[in-house]
Amino acid sequence: MxxxxxxxxxxxxxxxxxxxxxxxxxxxxxxxxxxxxxxxxxxxxxxxxxxxxxxxxxxxxxxxxxxxxxxxxxxxxxxxxxxxxxxxxxxxxxxxxxxxxxxxxxxxxxxxxxxxxxxxxxxxxxxxxxxxxxxxxxxxxxxxxxDTAFHQTMPERAYTGAIAKELYTDYGIRRYGFHGTSHYFVSREAAKMINKPIENSSFISVHLGNGASVCAINKGDSVDTSMGFTPLSGLMMGTRCGDLDPGIIEYLLKKGWSQDKVFTALNKESGFLGVSGGLTSDARGILEAMEQGHEGAKLAFQVFTYRVSKYIASYLAALDSFDGIIFTGGIGENSMPIRSQILSNLKLLGFKEDVKGNEDARFGNAGIIGNSEMLDAVAMVIPTNEEYVIVQQSMALLNN
CATH class of the missing domain: 3.30.420.40 (ATPase, nucleotide binding domain)
Structure with a gap:
């Protein structure tokens, strides 16, 4: 060798x-x-x-x-x-x-x-x-x-919390974002797929797995992302609640919950697991149960896909141009029904699913799964490879 x-x-x-x-x-x-x-x-x-x-x-x-x-x-x-x-x-x-x-x-x-x-x-x-x-x-x-490095290009308006400045200067409380290596990798691969230089390409990258996040990528740079100070914020996930009114934490503490109980509930007992009534944290189990008429699974599916769709639509405000949506991560790469529902939720933006393309782009296969003529944009699936990013960036430093 x-x-x-x-x-x-x-x-x-x-x-x-x-x-x-x-x-x-x-x-x-x-x-x-x-x-x-x-x-x-x-x-x-x-x-x-x-x-x-x-x-x-x-x-x-x-x-x-x-x-x-x-x-x-x-x-x-x-x-x-x-x-x-x-x-x-x-x-x-x-x-x-x-x-x-x-x-x-x-x-x-x-x-x-x-x-x-x-x-x-x-x-x-x-x-x-x-x-x-x-x-x-x-x-x-x-x-x-x-994981956080790719998001260091976010402008102040995106990473600054609407809180007292001292909380940032004294404690570093701000939006950091995660899944950076994944968002970095798939955006570069997506640019190749549409045959544009990455510095001229802008995407909304949707990493859906047991942990999930959305990233607005403007001309190759991260300009906003859904995870924040910790990986708890943003999208609903396998067991994490995602965005939540912080007043709920105060409310539960006043009801006698311990701090540990509150944060265990938000981190380990919410998301797919919580909304489905304790059924499962796995999207595959949610889809199977939904087909069998499980109401909790149906609601978990609806809440998840709705929240992803809301983030995608809102992140158009962060971009100067828009080339498409990238689905990646274990759910994003493989779950045809979830991708289909998200595109259906975005019909007002002109998105239409390519059913055959959606069927084909699974189990390691990349591909175009829909498009919006109105926005001149596509929806695509790109399998992530975070390990390869680590290899590439390690070798780049080694060779320099």
Whole structure:
């Protein structure tokens, strides 16, 4: 093998996703997941050459550290290690400190840890993954790619909250946005699809998965996005409520709810799960139950598609021109009924579904699924590849 590979690491609070990716074409030659860290069922699985292997992770040391140590042995055993030229880490929150991908050193790692207040579930875990990987691969250059970085081009009017200025200056409370690597990737691919330079292209990118967000992309730059200070705001999601009157929080606290109970409800018991009456947080389960006449599932479908449609329509105000809507993410790439309903909700903007195109653009296939003659715009599906963005940006820094 003569190709250059990048090891991509996405470290969660109790999990570790990893992939060894060919920098030339974005293909994963090895992909895997460590999960249930800290629990007796802690395990690690990977896929190589179409074969899946799973092992238990045992030991008193950090399970992140143990998993990465096993990953070192695995890449060596499979003959991949000599071709790995860099390690790229997905980091959720860069605050205002990190506006682009950076090479990791002790100062960068410490800054990521300092930003833990902004992403308490994600940044500490990301830093743990970085420290373990730095120890395991001491000779490899390592890079941090931030979910928030793409949105640092938002103008003040978009990221400023209508709150006292001191809340921003003293505590950093503002709109940051997430899913940046996904919105960045699909917008570049969409520009290729319509045969326009990205700097002349403007889209509304709709990333729909268990987490979901919309991004207004004006001439290649993010100018507004639905997630805010945290990933809780914006669209309804699998278990997150999305936009909510903050007065509800005060109301529940006065009713005797604890802070933890309130935020557990908003983060883990809302969205598809909550609106459907506790049925499921998975869109596939919602669609199946809706077909069988489940009223809660039907309402969850309606609320979700309506809210996505509202965001798309409102984000036209953020753009100077408009080339189309991009659907991506697990739901956006695969759920024909959800995309169909969203386009139907946008009929006043002239959007019409291409039923055959919508059927074809699933399961990894990109394509045009509708258009608006009135706006001279298309609706399209672009499968996201956030790992490849991490590879591309790591290699760009490495080569410079």
């Amino acid at each position: 003569s190709n250059s590979f990048v090891l991509v690491i996405n470290s969660g609070s109790s999990s570790l996703k990893f992939a060894v990716i060919d920098s030339a074409n974005g293909e994963a030659v090895l992909s895997g997941l460590g999960e249930c860290f800290g629990l007796p069922e802690s395990r690690m699985s990977w896929k190589f050459n179409g074969e899946k292997t799973e092992i238990a992770i045992e030991g008193d040391d950090s399970h992140h550290k143990i998993a990465i140590s096993k990953l070192v042995g695995l890449t060596e055993e499979l003959g991949l290690q000599e071709n790995i030229v860099a390690v790229g880490h997905r980091i959720v929150h860069g605050g205002e400190k990190f506006t682009k991908t950076v090479r990791i050193n002790e100062e960068v790692t410490a800054e990521i840890e300092k930003l833990a207040d902004l992403a308490p579930l994600h940044n500490p875990a990301g830093a743990i993954g970085i420290r373990a990987a730095m120890e395991a691969f001491p000779s490899l250059p390592q890079f941090a790619v931030f």
